[in-house]
Amino acid sequence: MERITSLKNPRVLGWRSLKDRKGRRETGCFLVEGRKMVAEALASGFPVEAVLADEARLHELALPRGVAVYALPEHVLAAVCDTKTPQGVAAVVRITEPGHQGRRLAVLDGVQDPGNVGTIIRTADAAGFDGVLLSGQCADVYSPKVLRATMGSVFRMNLRVTDDLPGALAVLRAGGYAVLSSQLDGEPFDEAVPGIAEPFVLVIGSEGNGVSEPVRQLATHRVALPMRGGAESLNAAVAAGIMMYGLMRGK
Numbered sequence: 001m002e003r004i005t006s007l008k009n010p011r012v013l014g015w016r017s018l019k020d021r022k023g024r025r026e027t028g029c030f031l032v033e034g035r036k037m038v039a040e041a042l043a044s045g046f047p048v049e050a051v052l053a054d055e056a057r058l059h060e061l062a063l064p065r066g067v068a069v070y071a072l073p074e075h076v077l078a079a080v081c082d083t084k085t086p087q088g089v090a091a092v093v094r095i096t097e098p099g100h101q102g103r104r105l106a107v108l109d110g111v112q113d114p115g116n117v118g119t120i121i122r123t124a125d126a127a128g129f130d131g132v133l134l135s136g137q138c139a140d141v142y143s144p145k146v147l148r149a150t151m152g153s154v155f156r157m158n159l160r161v162t163d164d165l166p167g168a169l170a171v172l173r174a175g176g177y178a179v180l181s182s183q184l185d186g187e188p189f190d191e192a193v194p195g196i197a198e199p200f201v202l203v204i205g206s207e208g209n210g211v212s213e214p215v216r217q218l219a220t221h222r223v224a225l226p227m228r229g230g231a232e233s234l235n236a237a238v239a240a241g242i243m244m245y246g247l248m249r250g251k
Contacts, residue, residue: 001063003055003071007079011070015052015080015092021140029094030142031080034087035061040152042067047094052077057088082144095142098158102130103199105172106244109165109215110137110206111236117141118149119237120204121157125150127244131158133201135165166214169201173218177201181211181219182243184233189223193246196221202247204240 004012017023018031029049032041041048048067055071063069072080081090106124111117117139121132139146141159162168173179178200180192203219205211216222225239234242 001069001071005073005076007076012076012080018092019082019144021143024140024142029092030147031090031092031144032147033081033083033090033144035089037147037152038089038091040155041091041093044155046096046155049092049094052080052090052092054088061089098131098160102158104129105201106132106240107165107169107201107203108132108134108138109203109211110135110209111204112137112139113207113236114139114143114145115149116207116235116237118146120240121150121159122153123237123241123244125153125157127248129244131160133168134159134161136161136163166218169215169218172201173220178220179203179218180221180223181216182224182239183211183216183222184224186222186224189225189243189246192221192223196247200247202243204236207236
């Protein structure tokens with residue numbers, strides 16, 4: 001175990017850069033905070049580069065063997081972390097490429113709210129989806145707010161980001177995937193679901209503009225949830241959750 005006390009230490013400067021997308025891209029790593037997320041990281045197949053621990057709380061922590069551990073004063077750990085109360089521990093994790101693609105995918109087309117992105121990833125995990133495909137316009141999967149919202153599901157789902165979402169969907173459609181576009185002018189979701197078999201992808205559009213036109217053009221099904229009350233639409237994460245569980249009914 002190595003003790004680091006200076007905010008100007010090169011390692012500390014590198015860890016602090018992980019708060020930003022640029023730093024994550026340059027290093028290929030991201031930071032998770034808190035005991036639950038660190039435990040999820042250590043139990044996953046993701047390489048954990050380092051565990052950062054509050055030196056005053058070392059006696060409270062079950063520190064791993066075989067992983068570099070750094071003891072930091074409280075103010076240094078607080079500077080590295082995004083949250084004000086990181087529970088005395090954080091971990092630097094290397095981003096890994098996804099494994100198998102799977103037959104049940106959620107697709108996010110420009111979903112920009114970090115809470116929505118993280119919640120959809122978490123819900124996809126809970127519902128039994130295999131992975132999530134995100135356009136480059138979505139909130140960064142490895143940003144602190146998205147990671148917190150996933151509650152550890154980031155380590156269990158196959159996540160892939162593409163700068164050419166229409167191209168990626170065209171490949172999936174050619175491979176036999178049904179492409180469901182969720183949009184307000186679609187056919188009733190409950191009526192469409194019985195005719196949809198695996199493999200399939202469910203596309204959730206951006207909070208402001210919905211599913212983009214190039215993606216709509218690739219849809220095999222255009223579906224909408226009924227709005228029986230006065231609301232015109234639902235939050236993206238709520239709508240995604242209802243439809244994901246609906247698609248998994250009976251499977």
